[in-house]
Amino acid sequence: MIKGSECLCGKKVVPKRDICPKCGKHMSEAEFQDFGRVLTLTILHVPPEGYEGPIMFCMVAIEGGAKLVCGYEGDRDLDIGEHVRIKKIDNKYICEPLV
Numbered sequence: 001m002i003k004g005s006e007c008l009c010g011k012k013v014v015p016k017r018d019i020c021p022k023c024g025k026h027m028s029e030a031e032f033q034d035f036g037r038v039l040t041l042t043i044l045h046v047p048p049e050g051y052e053g054p055i056m057f058c059m060v061a062i063e064g065g066a067k068l069v070c071g072y073e074g075d076r077d078l079d080i081g082e083h084v085r086i087k088k089i090d091n092k093y094i095c096e097p098l099v
Contacts, residue, residue, distance in 0.1 A: 002086060002093075004066050006030035012066040014093075033063035035085045035098060038078055058095055060084060070095040 004014035005027035011020050012030065020027050039059045047053040056072040070086055070093040072078055084095040 001031040002034050004030050004032050014066045014068045032066050036060040036062040038080055038082045038084060040080060041078060060095055068093055
């Protein structure tokens with residue numbers, strides 16, 4: 001499960017937040033499934049200094065309504081619409097294809 005927040009206005013976010021970015025009210029803790037679907041992705045072919053490229057980032061729609069930007073370090077490219085599992089490693093969200 002992935003820890004996040006949910007507001008009475010319906011906004012859901014990951015990671016956890018105290019104040020809703022939509023309405024400004026207090027949010028309550030929520031848990032979301034650790035899988036979702038790739039909405040979009042980008043590849044940095046020239047990454048920042050200190051990183052080895054290319055680096056892929058994906059926007060994932062998590063089951064339950066939240067969206068999350070994840071890194072991807074797999075051997076093959078992901079496709080938009082592909083289903084992925086999300087892991088939190090060293091305080092970073094990483095996704096991998098569901099097989």
